[in-house]
Amino acid sequence: MKMAGKIRVLVTALVLIYILLPILVILPASFTSASFPSFPPQGFSVQWYTKLLDRPEYIEAFLNSAKFALLASLISVVLGTLAALALAKYELPGKSYIVSLLTAPLTVPQLVLGVALLIYFTPILLAGTSTGFLIAHIIICVPYVVRFVLTGLSGFDYTLERAASILGANPVTVFWKITLPLIRPAILSGALFSFLTSFDNVTVSLFMVSPNMRTLPLEIFSQMQDAYSPLIASVSGVVVFISLALILVLEKIHGVGHLFGKSH
Numbered sequence: 001m002k003m004a005g006k007i008r009v010l011v012t013a014l015v016l017i018y019i020l021l022p023i024l025v026i027l028p029a030s031f032t033s034a035s036f037p038s039f040p041p042q043g044f045s046v047q048w049y050t051k052l053l054d055r056p057e058y059i060e061a062f063l064n065s066a067k068f069a070l071l072a073s074l075i076s077v078v079l080g081t082l083a084a085l086a087l088a089k090y091e092l093p094g095k096s097y098i099v100s101l102l103t104a105p106l107t108v109p110q111l112v113l114g115v116a117l118l119i120y121f122t123p124i125l126l127a128g129t130s131t132g133f134l135i136a137h138i139i140i141c142v143p144y145v146v147r148f149v150l151t152g153l154s155g156f157d158y159t160l161e162r163a164a165s166i167l168g169a170n171p172v173t174v175f176w177k178i179t180l181p182l183i184r185p186a187i188l189s190g191a192l193f194s195f196l197t198s199f200d201n202v203t204v205s206l207f208m209v210s211p212n213m214r215t216l217p218l219e220i221f222s223q224m225q226d227a228y229s230p231l232i233a234s235v236s237g238v239v240v241f242i243s244l245a246l247i248l249v250l251e252k253i254h255g256v257g258h259l260f261g262k263s264h
Helices: 002-031 045-056 056-089 095-102 110-122 132-154 159-165 171-200 203-208 216-226 230-254 254-261
Strands: none
Touching: 002 132, 002 230, 045 095, 045 171, 045 230, 056 110, 056 132, 056 171, 056 216, 095 132, 110 132, 110 203, 132 171, 159 254, 171 216, 171 230, 203 216
């Protein structure tokens, strides 16, 4: 058992290194003082971050990404939380199939999903529109909320709701005073992952976006088709810093790590 445990730790460490390696390369490269990308960086400078302020296309793309990510996460939280509550509280026929359907975008390759949405949206005139783009992002964000809220409800004590009802609280009051505070960390975790999923998405967005609507990941993708410069590395660094800051803030406020631990 000890040897098996060491092997699991080693495999986990290798997987984490493999996942984090691009970040460990791109962040130092964004602080290079050279006029070309290099790793290890030649000197240290924040010039490429300051130059972002002189590039309106990146600022506009960032605002577009933030706007759609915020809208997608808010709508996904409402839809995903309601779906998770219904699945957790009631014995619905075919519950396992419903869960599989709601979380299917997590397992379907996003390239396949993007092509399928493009084929479906084109006849109904949603392809290349802001509405179609938002709907596509909601589809890929809802599964995260459903999963997190279902995990948060897995150890929920429903006697608290029944006690509140016996004492005269109506269903709305029970939800706002009892249920919502207890599952708030799960909802916020789902909202965070939904926001980051929408903000960073490239594959699905590539099929849904129009020439007049650019997001930050697509702007990076487009610029890299011509030439790679430290400016693109600095844009990627901004995305990494924003993602890391959101996760650290949520962990500090609600201890999201405990939620992950509960799921195991």
